[in-house]
Amino acid sequence: MENHFELGLEALRQKLLLMASRSETAVNESVQALMQRNHDLALRVKADDDIIDQFEIEIDEMAIQLLTKAPLASNLRLVTVAMKISQNLERIGDEATKIAKRAHDLAQEPPVKITLELPHMAELSLAMVKDALDSFVHRDPVAARTIIPRDKEVDALNKHIHQLLAQHMMENPDTIARCLNWIVASKSLERIADHAKNIAEEVVYLCEAQDIRHTLKNS
Numbered sequence: 577m578e579n580h581f582e583l584g585l586e587a588l589r590q591k592l593l594l595m596a597s598r599s600e601t602a603v604n605e606s607v608q609a610l611m612q613r614n615h616d617l618a619l620r621v622k623a624d625d626d627i628i629d630q631f632e633i634e635i636d637e638m639a640i641q642l643l644t645k646a647p648l649a650s651n652l653r654l655v656t657v658a659m660k661i662s663q664n665l666e667r668i669g670d671e672a673t674k675i676a677k678r679a680h681d682l683a684q685e686p687p688v689k690i691t692l693e694l695p696h697m698a699e700l701s702l703a704m705v706k707d708a709l710d711s712f713v714h715r716d717p718v719a720a721r722t723i724i725p726r727d728k729e730v731d732a733l734n735k736h737i738h739q740l741l742a743q744h745m746m747e748n749p750d751t752i753a754r755c756l757n758w759i760v761a762s763k764s765l766e767r768i769a770d771h772a773k774n775i776a777e778e779v780v781y782l783c784e785a786q787d788i789r790h791t792l793k794n795s
Contacts, residue, residue, distance in 0.1 A: 581651070584641065584645070585642065587638065589713070591631065592661060592665075595632070595635065595665050595666075596665055596709050598631065599628055599665045599672070602621055602624060602625070602628065602668075603671070603672045603675070603702055603768060604698070605621050606618070606679060607675060607695060607765075609621060609676055609683075610675055610676075610678065610682065610694065610761055613679070615679075618677070618680040618683065619676075621673060621675075622677060628669035631662070631666070632662050632663065632665070632666040639655045639656070643655050643656075653781065653782050653785065654782060657712075657778045657779070660778050661775050664772075664774050664775050665771075667767075667771050668705065671764040671765070671767050672768075674760060674761070674764045678761045679761070682758070685754050688744070688751050688754045688755060690741070690744050692740065694758075694761060694765065696733070697734065700729060700733070701766075701768040704723055704727070704730070704772035705768065705771070705775070708772045708776040711723065711779045712775065715783050717779060717780045717782075717783035717784050721780060723772065723776040724773050724776050726769075730766055730769035731769075737759075738759055738762065741755045741758055741762075
């Protein structure tokens with residue numbers, strides 16, 4: 577029975593990592609579509625969102641089966657944390673879809689003549705996601721804790737981008753609709769970093785049985 581449970585846990589981990597890879601690809605492609613004004617790629621990202629949603633459904637089903645067999649409290653935590661990580665990955669996919677929608681709209685309009693650091697922001701957010709998942713795979717709460725403060729750098733970039741776009745809209749009222757699309761895309765990247773932070777917090781809970789989501793250390 578225990579061996580069967582361990583096989584189920586490993587299958588759950590592998591499915592979660594496949595979902596993570598798909599979510600990461602969606603974010604990368606949505607940002608690429610945005611920056612390169614690639615209409616077709618934006619449409620593909622939007623269409624692929626159903627695949628990420630299906631991953632979440634399958635992971636939930638696997639987790640529910642495992643919960644009926646979990647012999648130890650630590651196993652219960654592992655399964656429930658896997659479900660929460662899956663929820664965050666699904667939301668990362670949703671944010672990628674939002675970016676793709678903005679990319680689709682912007683590709684049909686003249687470009688806004690302003691340099692924005694969205695690719696760097698995407699790089700920071702996705703690095704947080706990757707490192708949070710690595711900390712889950714390796715059961716490393718120390719690494720997970722180091723990820724949490726990195727969210728502030730992404731927040732600062734998002735704020736800076738919003739300020740640049742607000743100034744540009746004031747000076748160029750004809751670009752307001754386009755600038756608002758960029759603001760939404762930037763906010764989506766900031767939310768992806770939030771979800772990475774959530775995953776890291778879940779890893780700490782998994783390893784230390786300590787909920788740190790609302791502690792001063794996270795402020």
